Structures are given as C-alpha cells and as structure tokens.
Amino acid sequence: MPDLRTFIIALSLITVSAVLGYALITYGLAPVANQDLVKLSRVYLGTVFNKSSVLWGASPEVVTSIIWDYRGLDTVYETTVFFVAVISALTLFRNVKITPSNTGRGVGMTVIVKTVSKIVFIAIPAVAVSITVHGHLTPGGGFQGGSTFSVASLLMISVFSLNLVVARGWSKEKLLSIRTLGLLSVGFVAFSTPLIASLLGLKGYLMQNLEKPWAPVGWPAEVSLASASSILVSGTLIVLNIAEFVAVSAGLSLIFITLSLPTNVLEEGGGVAR
Amino acid sequence: MKEFLWMYFYAVLFLTMLVAIYGIAVKPNMLKKIIMLSILSDAANVLAVVMGYRANASSPPVYPGYTFEVVDYPSKDAIVSFVNSAVDPIPQVLVVTAIVIGLAVLVFLSSILILIYRKYRTLDVRRLSSLIKEGGEWIE
Known part of the structure; x- marks a missing residue:
C-alpha cells in the first residue's frame, strides 16, 4: 500500500512534466512535426552524394x-x-x-x-x-x-x-x-x-x-x-x-x-x- | 489534436527523465543510481530523436539501393526528391556520439563500483559514509 509521501512525489513529478510539455508546445520552444529541415540538414543531405558539389562525401x-x-x-x-x-x-x-x-x-x-x-x-x-x-x-x-x-x-x-x-x-x-x-x-x-x-x-x-x-x-x-x-x-x-x-x-x-x-x-x- | 499528441510525447519523456533524476537523488544503492543514470541518458537521446521527427518524411537518411559496385551517381532530380523525403540526419549523428560517451561513462562507473564493493562489502551510500567516518573499515 503506497503511503501519502510516495503519492505526493509521484503526483508532483507528473505535474511538473505535464507543465513542461504544455509550456514547450504553447510557447513554441520545441518543434511540432516539422515539414521542413534546417538549412544545415538540407546541405548535408543534398551534397553528400552529389558529384558536382564541392562538398561531396562520396557516400550514400x-x-x-x-x-x-x-x-x-x-x-x-x-x-x-x-x-x-x-x-x-x-x-x-x-x-x-x-x-x-x-x-x-x-x-x-x-x-x-x-x-x-x-x-x-x-x-x-x-x-x-x-x-x-x-x-x-x-x-x-x-x-x-x-x-x-x-x-x-x-x-x-x-x-x-x-x-x-x-x-x-x-x-x-x-x-x-x-x-x-x-x-x-x-x-x-x-x-x-x-x-x-x-x-x-x-x-x-x-x-x-x-x-x-x-x-x-x-x-x-x-x-x-x-x-x-x-x-x-x-x-x-x-x-x-x-x-x-x-x-x-x-x-x-x-x-x-x-x-x-x-x-x-x-x-x-x-x-x-x- | 496534433499539438496535444506532441505535448503528450514531450511530457512522457520529461516524466521519464524526472523519475530518473529522482532515483539518482533518493535511492541509496549506488548500482541503482547508475541504472537510473543510464535511463536518464537514454531518455535524453529519445528526446533528441523526437525533435528530429519530420512530418511526411518516408525514408531514412540513406540513398537507397547502392552497393559496393558503382553504377552511376544519383541525378539532380533524385537528389532533390531524396532531400524532400529524408528525415533529419543531425539528431541521429548527435545520438550516436552521445551513446558512445554514455557507454564510456558507464564502463568507468561500473569498474569503480566493483572496487568499492570489494573494499567495503556494501554499495549503500549511508553505510559507506558511516564506514568512512569511522576511519575506514578495510575488509581484507
């Protein structure tokens, strides 16, 4: 039988994580299912196997x-x-x-x-x-x-x-x-x-x-x-x-x-x- | 609805990390502290991977269908369609690095743990601190 102290600790942990998740989404601090990539990722993906590019890495x-x-x-x-x-x-x-x-x-x-x-x-x-x-x-x-x-x-x-x-x-x-x-x-x-x-x-x-x-x-x-x-x-x-x-x-x-x-x-x- | 789902993702990950931090702070057994530390680092890695999620992306960041034998390199159109459909590679790279560092830390901590247990026959921090206060009870 869990005592009152365990219950309060569990409740406070759940509350803090729920508030953090809510704040991240509501104030736009964390990405929500990006449709587009950041520019650096586009450069990596686009140049790595592109032989005409200067930055190419020759690897798929x-x-x-x-x-x-x-x-x-x-x-x-x-x-x-x-x-x-x-x-x-x-x-x-x-x-x-x-x-x-x-x-x-x-x-x-x-x-x-x-x-x-x-x-x-x-x-x-x-x-x-x-x-x-x-x-x-x-x-x-x-x-x-x-x-x-x-x-x-x-x-x-x-x-x-x-x-x-x-x-x-x-x-x-x-x-x-x-x-x-x-x-x-x-x-x-x-x-x-x-x-x-x-x-x-x-x-x-x-x-x-x-x-x-x-x-x-x-x-x-x-x-x-x-x-x-x-x-x-x-x-x-x-x-x-x-x-x-x-x-x-x-x-x-x-x-x-x-x-x-x-x-x-x-x-x-x-x-x-x- | 989509916002709620993402809120749920982040909240569950933060809950895992908070439980791990709680365990590191409260559990007296040092082995359990190390298990909690590895849970914390794994939750952080999952958080990085979730942040790299890309909607409507269908392929991993690997150009499909290439083997050792060189046929020809992808055309301009193939590269453009790959960039438009691949997921973000940067979080994956960060996570690979973080896993290696986490393994290195884990290896070092477990060897320290074995030596502590050998000397004191206990991993309980309360007993350890009282043993050290008494001037160190060496078990030979």
Whole structure:
C-alpha cells in the first residue's frame, strides 16, 4: 500500500512534466512535426552524394559521412573520450594479473547452451564485420560493428567460462595492443592528407576525405580492381570504420574480461592504493 | 489534436527523465543510481530523436539501393526528391556520439563500483559514509 509521501512525489513529478510539455508546445520552444529541415540538414543531405558539389562525401549513407567526414574532428575527440574511459577503468585494476591459473575452474554452462552458442559464435562476428565494412553504404559503422563483436566475447565468457577465454590467449597485453593499433590507424588516416600535401607543397586539411579543388590531395572515392567495375570505398570512411571496429571490439572485450574477474582474484591483486 | 499528441510525447519523456533524476537523488544503492543514470541518458537521446521527427518524411537518411559496385551517381532530380523525403540526419549523428560517451561513462562507473564493493562489502551510500567516518573499515 503506497503511503501519502510516495503519492505526493509521484503526483508532483507528473505535474511538473505535464507543465513542461504544455509550456514547450504553447510557447513554441520545441518543434511540432516539422515539414521542413534546417538549412544545415538540407546541405548535408543534398551534397553528400552529389558529384558536382564541392562538398561531396562520396557516400550514400549520410550519417556516416557526417560522423567521419563533415564532423570528423568531433568523432576523433569522441574516440579519445572512449579511449580515456577504458584506460582509466583498466588503471583501477592495474595490479590484477589475469592468468589461466587464477580465473576459476572453467566449467561453463550445460552442453545444450554450449552447442547452440557454437553456432551463434560464427554468426555474430560475421554480422559485426558486415556492419563495419558496409558502414558507408548502409546504416552502421565501426562503433556499431565493434559493439556487436564484443557481444560475442561477452557470450563466450558467460557460456564457456572466463578461464577458457584467457587460456585461449586473450591476454590483457594482446587486446591492448590490438586496440592501440586501431587508434593509431585512425591517427594515421587523420594526419596522412596534410602530411603528404605539405611534402608536395600543396594545401591539405586534417581529417580531409576526398580531394577538393583548392586542396588536391585526398583519398580515392572509388578503387578499381582487376575486374572491369570499380568499387565504392568513399575515401577515408571505410578505412576509419575498420580502424574504429578494431579499437572498439578489442577495448570492449578487454573491459568485459576485466569486469568478469572473480572476486578472489581482485582481492589478491589489490586495486586501489591502501 | 496534433499539438496535444506532441505535448503528450514531450511530457512522457520529461516524466521519464524526472523519475530518473529522482532515483539518482533518493535511492541509496549506488548500482541503482547508475541504472537510473543510464535511463536518464537514454531518455535524453529519445528526446533528441523526437525533435528530429519530420512530418511526411518516408525514408531514412540513406540513398537507397547502392552497393559496393558503382553504377552511376544519383541525378539532380533524385537528389532533390531524396532531400524532400529524408528525415533529419543531425539528431541521429548527435545520438550516436552521445551513446558512445554514455557507454564510456558507464564502463568507468561500473569498474569503480566493483572496487568499492570489494573494499567495503556494501554499495549503500549511508553505510559507506558511516564506514568512512569511522576511519575506514578495510575488509581484507
């Protein structure tokens, strides 16, 4: 039976939100089913796949284009925030040794769950790589693919036990190196254009995607292989998506392994300073 | 009628956010505080997506039907009709960024939580504050 205090709190929350919603609509502070877009959205939508435009991004996927091309620096900072968060979470567990001998007995779940999971483990990485590689063509991208891949490692930990995952060689150092490799690739792509342009004595921008009339160094929009037709790679977008996939999948797998360590391992290793 | 429906949308979203803020302030368990924090950030993301709603728009912001193989780029008319029918991409971009930042914060907070529980064997802030006032009861 809810008492009077709970009732008053619930009533006041409902009243405040109703008043806020009413005020937003009545005084025109919030949009009500816009028919038209703001000018910036029209520019993004109209120029991104328009080859005659100077601003074109060579990608039919507008969101990925904005993330890695139009607002590329913003995404680099976002990746930096994610990197710093994972590094600080690992710093809290810096004295903990992750070895096959101290990660439990490794029994896992029943045979039924294991058999079903073996089938799923083939599907999840395939879907993750598909999301990543098609990131410039269909909704998705590096971060989405990387999170999908890390679900596979989380499932492996809970179904086959942490001990098996660690014994198969998913060590802290290895995953951290893979993650750093992905981040270094992002940095390499970001600095490649201004570096080559300055060597050639031309103008170039940080995170520049395709060539511009005033900055003629850029990544190719299409790559022609041995066959007759060429392949749409959208400049830096596919490279950055794959690099982000590598970084995010390794980083999240490492975090899941660290968070699922048994309590006695954490107590042996010590974490925070005494 | 349309105004009332939108008022209802915004009011429900604000109610979700207020309940989350109430939970962060009142619940003594730190795990529940973190769950409420993730509900708050999700409600904020839904608010951004609702604000990007476009009436009579029928397609996501993706030019339809393109694969790796380049056939030809869309014509001027195709681009104009796409701009007139696609939803606003900017809120979607903001939400993708916000989800990543929210995940980073969540990861960091949960590792701090594990360490706090390991040291004090409790996540109740009232018990934690009394333990710290007593000079820190370390459980080894």
